Each structure stands twice: as C-alpha cells, then as structure tokens.
Amino acid sequence: MDKYDVKKARRELYAPPSKDFTVVDVPELRYIAVGGRGDPNTSAAYAHAVEALYGVAYALKFSSKNALGRDFVVGPLEGLWRADDPAAFLTRRKDSWEWTMMIGQPDWITEAMVRSALESVAKKKQNDALGDLRLLTLTEGTCVQILHIGSYDDEAPTLDRLHNRYLPDNGLTFNGDHHEIYLSDPRRTAPAKLRTILRQPVTSV
Template identity: 35%
Template sequence: MTAAFDFKKEYRDLYLPKTTPALIDVGPMTFLAAAGAGDPNEEEGAYAAALEALYALSFTIKMAKKGDWQPEGYFDYVVPPLEGLWWGGGFDEARAADKGALRWVSLIRQPDFVTPEVLAWAAERVAAKKPGADVGRVRLVRFAEGPCAQIMHRGPYDDEPATVVALEAFVAASGREDDIAEPTSDEALLDALDAHGGVPAVRLHHEIYLGDPRRTKPENLRTVVRHPVRRA
C-alpha cells in the first residue's frame, strides 16, 4: 500500500526548520483560509469557529478517497498543519498587548487539485453533516510568500518573543528588513492573498503549528515562525 503523501516530510525546508534562523524563498501554495478577530484562547469564540470550519472542510476533501467521487488528480495525503497570519491588538511581531483585539487569518494547506468546485462540493457535505459549522466564511486562496526568514520555536506560545528577537537580529545582520504591512480589512487581506500564485501586496507575521496544544505539553510544542523580508 502506498503511503499517504505528507507535506511536512516532503517539504522539510518549509515545515521543519532548525532552531537557528535561516532565509527561504517560499513558492506558491493553495490554502483554505478564514479571517477573523478576537482572542484565540476564547472558548467557542470566532477563532474556534474558524478552525472548526477549516478542519471539517479539509478532512472532508481528504476523505473523498472513500466516496464514489474524487476530484480530478486526487491522491491520498496527510492533512497539513494549521497555520496563522497575525496582526492588530498591539501585536508587534513578538507579542500582543490585547489578545481580544488581535486579527488573524487561519490557513490549512491543500493539494493543488483542490479548486473552487471541490471546495463547494465539500462545503455542501459539511453543511449537511454539521449545520453549525460556518463553512461560508472559508475562502480558497493561492499565493507565494516569496523571500522570508524563519526559525523553529520550541516551547509555549507565550515564550515566542525571545525567538522572534533572535529572528529579527538575524534579519538585520543579513542586510534585510521585515516586509510586513497591515491590511485595511479582513476582506482586503483575503483578496490580496488570492494572488493566483504570486506574492501578495500584504505580507504578515506567519506561524505554523506542528503540535496540538490539547495533547502536547507546552514545553514540547513546535511552531515555525516566519517573517517576509526584503533588502534593507
């Protein structure tokens, strides 16, 4: 039996960087995306609702292998990890002064065979099985991040500032600077992200979550921290 394609293993440079900073050029990828605002730790809040919809759609698409229809080009795969773009709330790429005022886009990478038609097919099935899932908020976007600096953070999310400081020092020493700009609205950001494989005009602090905080001890969590950069 052929093993399911695992994006983390096949693209180790994107998902498994070292704990020392490095430069990387990130090419185009397809994502399911949901934008919102508010404290990500709030139970039954907007963030939790976004994740419910993203995971429901992602696993419905993956499990098409067991149905009587599969998208053209379908192959079996492991659902990639949750990712997030963050800004607002006094967020300075290191910490948030007010988590309740944070803004975010949550993302889950999809195989390139996922099209708007595939998303519509999955949304219809999720709506039938989970009427409470807000699948209407999820968009399909395709963009490249372009030149970035990244590092693996190990430990609790609240300890990330020290890792970000190390990343920023590396960026400055490399003759580069952050290329981060806040969008004017959630919709403007989603429109910008749907860049058809190009680098969007708006680029943000990016995190990729390799551990489940519900099942992993805080000290064992791994988070990829990635910043878009440009020549200073």
C-alpha cells in the same frame, strides 16, 4: 495508493532548526482559509474557524481519495497574524491581533471540490465560519524562519531577536504577515513541548 504529505514534499519549509534562523524561498502554495480578529484563547470566532477548517480538510481528503484515487495527509494548522503595530506580538496584546487560519492543500484541490466539501460539512453541523471559508493561493517568497519549542506565550524573546537583531543585522525588513505553523496538537502536548514554526516574509531594505 501514494499519500501526499506536504511536510515531506516540502521538507525544507516544514523542518527548520530550532537554534538558528534560516532563509527559505516559499513558492506558491494553496490553503483553505478563514479570517478573523481577536484573542485566539477566548474568541468564539477563532474556535469556529479552526473547527470549520478541519471539517472541510477531512471532507476534501476523503473526496479526493474516493473520486480521484489521490490521498493526502491533512496538513498542520497554520496562521497568518497581523496587527497595526508589530510590537503587539512582542507584548502579546492578543485582542488587537487579526488572523487568517489555514490548512495547506495539494495543488489538485479545486474551487469546485471546496464548495462541495463545504456543502457536505454544513449539512452535518452549523458553523458560521463555513460561510467565510475560501481557497487561498499564497506566495510568500523569501522568508526567515525558525522552530520554536515551548508555549506560544514564550515566543516573544525569539520574535524580539528576529525583529530587532536578525533582520536589521542582515539588511532585511518585513514583507508580509507573521506566519506560524503548528506542528503539535495543543490538546495532547504539554506547553513546554509544543513545536511551532515561526516564519516571516522579508525583503531587502
């Protein structure tokens, strides 16, 4: 049985260089998603959202394999981040951040399959975030991205370079939420070795 892996199927989106920004065209993709607000390091809502996403992602994987004969690798955790003032990301004012945490899904995963997976997970463990989990379709279009290696709190210089040098120098401006893709498991990876894709949808000024 072939196993779908979004990181291999969409390699151009999940393997950017770490030295230079690259421009990519991100097509319509599907995710299971949960939204919230607050510091991801201290927010109970954030922890519940991530737990709910992984629970449902694995339920969908096993359901797809057993019912459809189609297996897939559970994708990395991803996050859309927004704030009223984009400078909040440079100053790391995390209490003011709003987020949508996501895990990508193959295009054959349906609303009905997500509902069934939600019911299955809810029977095993109570989690308030399950009530907010949904199937999300996202088309980001033209994006600038780079691979950040290191602690999440060390992203600021790269974001400053993106916001205040690369975008204006290339006649570009923001066209959507700041998007991060977490290729490393922070529970098992030293902060200095974390690998995170930083992606920003853009449009011409």
